Amino acid sequence: MNIHGDLKGERDLLLGNEAIARGVIEGGVDIATSYPGTPSSEVMETLADAANESDFHAEWSTNEKVAFDVAAGAAIIGQRSTTIMKNAGLNVVMDLFNTIVYGGVRGGFVIVVADDPAAHYSSNEQDSRFAADWAEIPCLEPADQQEAKDMTAYAFDLSEKLELPVLLRTVSRVSHGMGDVEFGDVNKEGREPAFDKHWGMPYRWNVYGPPGPVEKHRWLKSRQSLAAEESESLEWNYLKSDEGGEVGLIASGIGASYAREAVERLGLEGEISLLKLGISNPLPKERILSICREMERVVVVEEGQPLIERKVGLIAKEEGLSVDILGKTTGLMEDVGELSPDGVMEAIGEVSGVSVFGGEIDESVKREIEGLVAPRSSTFCAGCPHLGTFWAVKRAIEKTGGDIPIVNGDIGCYEMAGYGVFSKGLDTTMTGESQKYRYESPYELIDTNYVMGSGIGLMQGQLQAGYDDGPVIGLAGDSTFFHSCLPAVINAVYNGVGGLFIILDNSWTAMTGHQPSPCTGMTARGDRIEPYDIREVVEALGVEDVRAVDPYDLDKSTDAVVDGIERDGQFSVVISKRECTIQALKADEYGAVSMEVDAEECVSCGKCVELGCPAITFKDETGGIDWNICVGCGLCVQVCPTDALKVVEG
Numbered sequence: 062m063n064i065h066g067d068l069k070g071e072r073d074l075l076l077g078n079e080a081i082a083r084g085v086i087e088g089g090v091d092i093a094t095s096y097p098g099t100p101s102s103e104v105m106e107t108l109a110d111a112a113n114e115s116d117f118h119a120e121w122s123t124n125e126k127v128a129f130d131v132a133a134g135a136a137i138i139g140q141r142s143t144t145i146m147k148n149a150g151l152n153v154v155m156d157l158f159n160t161i162v163y164g165g166v167r168g169g170f171v172i173v174v175a176d177d178p179a180a181h182y183s184s185n186e187q188d189s190r191f192a193a194d195w196a197e198i199p200c201l202e203p204a205d206q207q208e209a210k211d212m213t214a215y216a217f218d219l220s221e222k223l224e225l226p227v228l229l230r231t232v233s234r235v236s237h238g239m240g241d242v243e244f245g246d247v248n249k250e251g252r253e254p255a256f257d258k259h260w261g262m263p264y265r266w267n268v269y270g271p272p273g274p275v276e277k278h279r280w281l282k283s284r285q286s287l288a289a290e291e292s293e294s295l296e297w298n299y300l301k302s303d304e305g306g307e308v309g310l311i312a313s314g315i316g317a318s319y320a321r322e323a324v325e326r327l328g329l330e331g332e333i334s335l336l337k338l339g340i341s342n343p344l345p346k347e348r349i350l351s352i353c354r355e356m357e358r359v360v361v362v363e364e365g366q367p368l369i370e371r372k373v374g375l376i377a378k379e380e381g382l383s384v385d386i387l388g389k390t391t392g393l394m395e396d397v398g399e400l401s402p403d404g405v406m407e408a409i410g411e412v413s414g415v416s417v418f419g420g421e422i423d424e425s426v427k428r429e430i431e432g433l434v435a436p437r438s439s440t441f442c443a444g445c446p447h448l449g450t451f452w453a454v455k456r457a458i459e460k461t462g463g464d465i466p467i468v469n470g471d472i473g474c475y476e477m478a479g480y481g482v483f484s485k486g487l488d489t490t491m492t493g494e495s496q497k498y499r500y501e502s503p504y505e506l507i508d509t510n511y512v513m514g515s516g517i518g519l520m521q522g523q524l525q526a527g528y529d530d531g532p533v534i535g536l537a538g539d540s541t542f543f544h545s546c547l548p549a550v551i552n553a554v555y556n557g558v559g560g561l562f563i564i565l566d567n568s569w570t571a572m573t574g575h576q577p578s579p580c581t582g583m584t585a586r587g588d589r590i591e592p593y594d595i596r597e598v599v600e601a602l603g604v605e606d607v608r609a610v611d612p613y614d615l616d617k618s619t620d621a622v623v624d625g626i627e628r629d630g631q632f633s634v635v636i637s638k639r640e641c642t643i644q645a646l647k648a649d650e651y652g653a654v655s656m657e658v659d660a661e662e663c664v665s666c667g668k669c670v671e672l673g674c675p676a677i678t679f680k681d682e683t684g685g686i687d688w689n690i691c692v693g694c695g696l697c698v699q700v701c702p703t704d705a706l707k708v709v710e711g
């Protein structure tokens with residue numbers, strides 16, 4: 062996709078994230094940083110491609126905090142910068158995010174956050190718009206792909222005008238939806254980096270320098286009236302008003318697209334007033350009042366928690382208006398999960414007294430489709446090295462006496478070892494004792510999992526608290542290791558805790574679409590560099606007990622995990638290293654092999670199925686192989702207790 066250069070007036074069908082990337086380019090960006098995370102990753106993927114042709118720096122940073130700090134550093138010296146992250150990434154940047162605003166920025170600084178209502182790809186459904194309120198900075202919310210591009214480009218101007226970072230909040234349906242986008246001008250103003258220590262305020266870029274944080278907070282407050290003026294005249298806030306109606310709509314972001322569609326489907330065009338908002342902070346108070354003064358009931362449609370709804374309620378109350386503000390706080394719409402066009406239509410229909418018939422038709426189609434599609438969860442790929450690691454962990458736990466292990470997982474492809482898709486009849490009785498559960502598939506192995514880098518810390522807490530009913534393990538992938546495990550490894554060494562930490566090094570940030578990790582040996586722009594060797598890093602951090610194994614060698618991997626578990630009281634690390642199968646296949650690293658199943662030898666024990674490889678089939682009580690996806694890794698051969706499975710070269 063060519064999105065760089067002078068394309069003014071041309072149109073293309075773009076993914077929302079590509080549109081944002083084009084907006085970044087039109088905004089005249091100098092520095093763009095990101096850490097991968099669905100649904101935001103395509104923004105940097107698109108920018109990294111364009112950066113080779115254009116004059117700006119683009120990088121995948123080690124984590125979102127580093128990405129944020131790098132971009133902020135450039136903005137302080139007058140460069141236009143952007144940093145892009147998924148919802149969870151915003152939690153990682155919170156410290157500087159909430160503090161840089163005390164002196165603001167000189168070059169436009171645009172923070173792009175892709176939220177994920179309905180948690181399609183995320184650990185939570187957080188509504189990142191609240192962060193903009195918290196930090197007292199503007200938050201723009203595009204309703205479609207065109208707005209995504211236009212608002213991104215404008216956000217740089219707004220940021221420079223206010224001397225504050227601007228948050229652009231997108232959601233999965235905008236980022237991953239496609240729309241027709243008309244390109245605009247590229248801002249070609251060359252900006253030379255320049256540093257002025259006392260730019261408009263003494264010690265502008267040093268929050269502790271006089272006049273200190275409180276006065277700098279006062280400065281931040283002083284920017285709010287200018288932000289409010291901008292909001293009042295923002296071109297993406299507009300009112301389509303109906304003089305005589307009783308019901309009004311206030312809708313923001315993707316909610317505005319659904320609301321417009323609902324009005325059309327309900328045949329209410331020209332009969333209902335709609336205030337479409339493109340900003341959640343600060344709100345255009347006068348525009349809001351103009352609709353609230355006229356209407357008896359106002360429905361607020363927004364993606365996420367009822368942030369605008371509550372603010373509108375307050376604005377109306379302060380003004381002494383008797384209008385009813387309806388939405389998620391009143392139960393008209395659910396405030397978990399994501400909005401849907403049908404759901405918004407039902408809500409508007411209910412308040413307007415218009416019956417909704419489209420919903421029933423959709424339900425029957427849905428049921429028909431559900432009947433046709435087999436229910437499936439995500440699965441490991443055939444030949445995934447993580448399968449070998451998990452088999453080794455399972456065997457090692459059994460070998461070391463079983464007990465009641467705690468396997469603290471983390472975020473990456475390996476998290477599937479906690480999806481529990483085949484779990485049946487779980488007993489959830491609450492007792493005060495540790496409970497032992499049998500597990501049959503690798504999808505039941507991970508016991509705790511929350512956010513990136515937390516597994517190794519949880520492990521240390523359990524050990525420091527004296528857990529001794531079984532082995533305690535933490536695990537993480539290579540990208541996650543560099544993202545947020547390094548301080549926790551130092552913590553383990555320094556505080557003398559035990560536990561086994563397994564690093565599943567497949568050399569890529571695989572789960573988010575194979576972006577490079579520091580182990581890949583490649584930058585965002587495709588330049589080759591020396592990859593990090595995790596063993597060297599871990600040893601340099603002071604870990605004495607380190608083993609590196611190939612997860613395709615199940616015996617050695619199991620022995621390494623057993624050794625790690627048996628190092629009672631000593632922190633040990635096992636690095637399970639083999640390149641992600643998908644990348645290895647691309648590089649043609651697998652020779653031609655085939656697998657044989659000897660039906661005579663197969664005793665139908667099902668062990669091969671337990672491995673969890675999707676290439677294993679089990680038909681007519683005999684293990685078998687799906688030749689279309691098998692890569693000939695040989696893991697199942699090692700698992701089969703009767704030698705019924707064999708790899709045949711050639």
Ligand SMILES: Cc1ncc(C[n+]2csc(CCOP(=O)(O)OP(=O)(O)O)c2C)c(N)n1
Pocket residue numbers: 096097098099125147149150153472473474475513537538539540541542565567569570571572573578
């Ligand atoms: C704070 C945060 N940033 C980004 C993500 C998106 N994300 C999910 S898994 C993952 C890392 C996967 O890489 P790795 O740990 O190497 O495991 P792999 O998928 O390669 O097995 C990332 C970046 C996230 N969940 N949280």
